Amino acid sequence: xxxxxxxxxxxxxxxxxDGGTLRKWQEKxxxxxxxxxxxxxxxxxxxxxxHTLYEGYAKAVNLLCEDLLGCEALYGKIQIIVTGGxxxxxxxxxxxxxxxGFVQHFPDLYGVMQPTGDRWMVDDQGRSASERVAYSxxxxxxxxxxxxxxxxxxxxxxxxxxxxxxxQCAATMQGVFWQRPNLCQYxxxxxREGGKRPLHLVKxxxxxxxxxxxxxxxxxxxxxxxxxxxxPAATVSV
Numbered sequence: 276x277x278x279x280x281x282x283x284x285x286x287x288x289x290x291x292x293d294g295g296t297l298r299k300w301q302e303k304x305x306x307x308x309x310x311x312x313x314x315x316x317x318x319x320x321x322x323x324x325x326h327t328l329y330e331g332y333a334k335a336v337n338l339l340c341e342d343l344l345g346c347e348a349l350y351g352k353i354q355i356i357v358t359g360g361x362x363x364x365x366x367x368x369x370x371x372x373x374x375x376g377f378v379q380h381f382p383d384l385y386g387v388m389q390p391t392g393d394r395w396m397v398d399d400q401g402r403s404a405s406e407r408v409a410y411s412x413x414x415x416x417x418x419x420x421x422x423x424x425x426x427x428x429x430x431x432x433x434x435x436x437x438x439x440x441x442x443q444c445a446a447t448m449q450g451v452f453w454q455r456p457n458l459c460q461y462x463x464x465x466x467r468e469g470g471k472r473p474l475h476l477v478k479x480x481x482x483x484x485x486x487x488x489x490x491x492x493x494x495x496x497x498x499x500x501x502x503x504x505x506x507p508a509a510t511v512s513v
Contacts, residue, residue, distance in 0.1 A: 281353055282305070282353070283374050284305065285356075286309070286310075289311060290311075294318050294321070296463065297318075306322040307321055308321065308325075312327075330434075332435050334427075337427030340414075340427065340428055355374050355384075356419055358412060360411070362462060362464060365460065366460055368458060377413055380453055386452070387412050387413070387414050387415070387443075388453045389409040389443070390405065391405040391454045392456055395462070404462070407440070408443055409442045422503060424502065424504065429441075444495075
């Protein structure tokens with residue numbers, strides 16, 4: 276890493292008392308920003324934190340991205356923001372090498388990359404979970420600023436379910452989605468490892484939330500995800 280190379284940020288909502296895998300990302304060389312509900316204990320070792328009422332995954336990630344790009348005078352220029360969950364491991368590769376590859380692939384930084392090396396929940400078509408939905412994506416600066424009509428990198432109306440599938444479909448529709456099977460971000464999903472559903476997911480994963488997300492996704496799908504087209508670059512500023 277050069278002295279002037281931009282940091283790679285991992286930005287997610289986290290409800291786990293210890294932050295889950297966030298320490299792993301920080302130890303790997305990422306800067307870590309977390310959205311913590313007002314009732315959550317503080318984690319003083321985070322690089323940036325927003326403490327406010329949690330109103331869903333998409334809104335939380337969008338607010339963190341807005342905070343980061345709005346405070347570049349403090350944090351430095353940002354090229355990429357990665358999101359996912361506090362049960363996802365960072366890739367084994369150096370984050371700055373991955374960032375350089377992203378910039379080479381998307382020189383204008385308008386794009387989304389999903390590592391797909393974690394081969395689990397493979398369907399009858401041979402697609403893993405990370406190939407079907409972008410649940411731990413790398414998002415370029417311009418995508419963060421301009422996607423979804425500049426409403427944020429994730430469509431803000433999703434609470435939890437289908438936000439990652441919408442992201443993948445919208446980026447694919449625009450020709451700016453890239454999957455990298457040589458990168459693995461292992462997902463410690465509670466059902467995968469024989470554990471119990473964490474308390475903070477009981478309400479989030481309720482059936483009503485799933486039905487709401489499905490209906491919203493199908494409405495956007497029917498319109499070809501046209502609402503996710505970007506604002507022109509000239510109309511957006513930080």
